Amino acid sequence: MSNKHVNAIVVGAGAGGGVVAKVLAEAGLSVVLLERGRWQNFHDTGDDELISQRSPKLTRAPGPENKPSRKAHEFDNGSYGVVTPNNVACVGSGTVTYGAQAWRFMPQDFRMKSIYGALDGSTLDDWPISYEDLEHCYDRAEWEVGVAGDDTANPFAGQRARSRPMPAFPYDREAQLLIPGMQRLGWHPFPIPMLRNSIPYGGRPQCIHMRTCCGYACPVNAKCGTQNTVIPAALATGLCELRTDAVVSEVMVDDQGRASGVKYFDINDRLQEQSADLVVLSASASGTARILLSSKSKLFPGGAGNNNDWVGRNLQGHCYVGAFGLMNEQVYEEAGPGASVAFCDFNHGNPGLHGGGMLANDFIIMPYSFTHQRPAGAARWGIAHKKFQREQYKHFIRVVGPVQEMPVFDNRVMLDPQKRDYWGIPLLRTSGTKHPHDAEIGQFIAGKAEQLLQEVGAKSIQRSAPSPASRRSAGGGQHQAGTCRMGDDPKSSVTNRYGQLHGIDNLFVADGSLNVANGGFNPVLTIMALGFWVGEYIAREWRGGGRFRT
Amino acid sequence: MKRKKEAGSSRRDCLKILAAAAGGVAAGVGGAKLVGRLGAPPSGPWLVLTQSEADLVDLVTEQIIPADEFGGASAAGVVNFIDQQLSGPYREQTQSYRAGLKRIEETSREMFGRVFEALQWDEQTRVLQALESGKASKKIWSDQDAAGFFRMVCDHTMQGYYGSPKHGGNRNYVSYRMMGLEYPRVIGQNRYDSV
Ligand SMILES: Cc1cc2nc3c(=O)[nH]c(=O)nc-3n(C[C@H](O)[C@H](O)[C@H](O)COP(=O)(O)OP(=O)(O)OC[C@H]3O[C@@H](n4cnc5c(N)ncnc54)[C@H](O)[C@@H]3O)c2cc1C
């Protein structure tokens, strides 16, 4: 059985892929959107802490399924083994269960090398595009997916053409407590921008403030992901077909070096071929690299776009750092989900450091996860444990953020030489050791969190940041990025500034893989913006009649 | 094919359980009325553990989260949680449990001349402290890390006590009541009041 030829295939219905599918379908291209997972909603997972994305102990919901999707990992002691998957697989991917922080990177995040210079042991570089290039795409993401926020109190934000479509959420109790402290320290608090409805928007209701948000699907559809915004919009054009349970194994590249389509395993594990005029990979930083490396052809024996051996390299995650403390007064409130106020005073310009990071109060911690939060020396079990749970849960406050991670050439995903998954596709293997400078930045930023907690009178303050002396193995996880970086020079990048593979004109990448440097912010809004950026370029060329036929 | 079927049926079970939990919501929000609704925790038959292993797990986990004015691990059915998970996601830990439980008995005999079940509360605590601090006899724990084993049981106890009741522990939402958290939640309702 053969599938009808289409104009475009988009692989992965996550943050980047959902956006690209919409842009292409609205431009009149016929699109097949292939996603290995399924539709998921709150009723599939509920508010079960032990299976949530934040603390997946018994399983990880939604997906990917444990056994069929395992991967290989090299540990920091050099040993290596097969581990359970740690990303998401469903329509919307992480945007179904994310915390929904909607950050634009700062202009400096795109010019890291120009600002800070080279760093030994790192491939730190400038993006080939600037914040200004991407500004209108950020704007589209904010309006077409939906963001609540207000930057007027943040002097460090880049210029914007207009405000966000929804007003910021009001500050929660923790924020109200932290803000005077920030102000006394001379810092600049402002409300965290959120991909959540602060007012009814996009035909969906306003947020009802649960305790569980980050790590869980939304029961009332007030969280804005690609699954309830751009993907339905793509489907509504009548030009986009979404196929779920479709596991893509490779891009078919012909002997002339053109992508002719993809191979994938359908819901019945049958191998299918789908042909198209062009292919966009949006399978996440690990997934996209895996597919490219698996796509071996005459002109690209080491995988599509990999003749210079850059595919899969420079894998970044985020070093998440901060501090917690205990307040005398109750800070907990039933109206969730936490994560309300942030400041960007230390994203850049920190003496001796190549970057920094944003800090914010954290999402409400759930009871089981709270058992791991203890000041040094506190009892971990027995009646003292129980007393701490009961007496301190509502007094616990945590300030955290992601810090700039220095890209390293040898931090990478690659194909495991021996092991294969359920479908016979080589397992993805992560390897490499993180750059020690990340931990130096992390210690500095965690120190700022500690300083703030001291300022507001917290007790038993505990810092969490890796020690610069520790070896930390590279890994992707929730904020994975960088494995197919964009750049002007084909020798030191995988795609050009439009996500188009160097050397394969009709093969594109549109996801976190493109990020040259991953910013001191959660990355999803930037990935959505890149979806618009790549999609608009393809649509423009398509309309111009170029159609990527060289 | 098999893979898909398994995933499908477990999801349906999940839904049924959620529906049952939702029934609980209607019956009595806020805890008090829920006390005892589910009766005493099950006392077997067990899926994986033998009866004597289960008895021992019950005592060990009760040490980890003891009863005070709120029930401890035993009343919360933590052994039930652990037994269920050992037949599922924690299958690979079954051997480690079997061996570790035997070694707890041996450690207890070596320290106090009696099996764990026969010890006073404080003596039991001291056995577990010996495990935790790595001071338990290396002869007994020759090829198993006592501290690592204890850490694992401790973490599983926390999961059973604080996790969702649908996995077999946290009966009657005892941990949520202990922490003063409103549960189960009537989604939305309480929010419209407070926002
Ligand atoms: C719990 C959680 C909280 C988060 N909170 C935030 C936050 O507050 N703010 C923020 O900015 N970011 C957050 N993130 C991160 C954010 O979700 C990711 O950065 C983002 O989704 C990545 O976008 P992407 O397009 O690169 O990949 P994804 O969105 O992961 O999309 C990739 C898609 O491709 C599919 N796929 C992979 N391989 C294949 C294949 N071979 N065949 C077919 N399909 C395939 C996957 O199933 C997936 O659906 C969070 C993530 C999680 C999990």
Ligand code: SF4
């Ligand atoms: S906090 Fe708001 S957006 Fe988040 S899950 Fe609850 S209702 Fe949805």
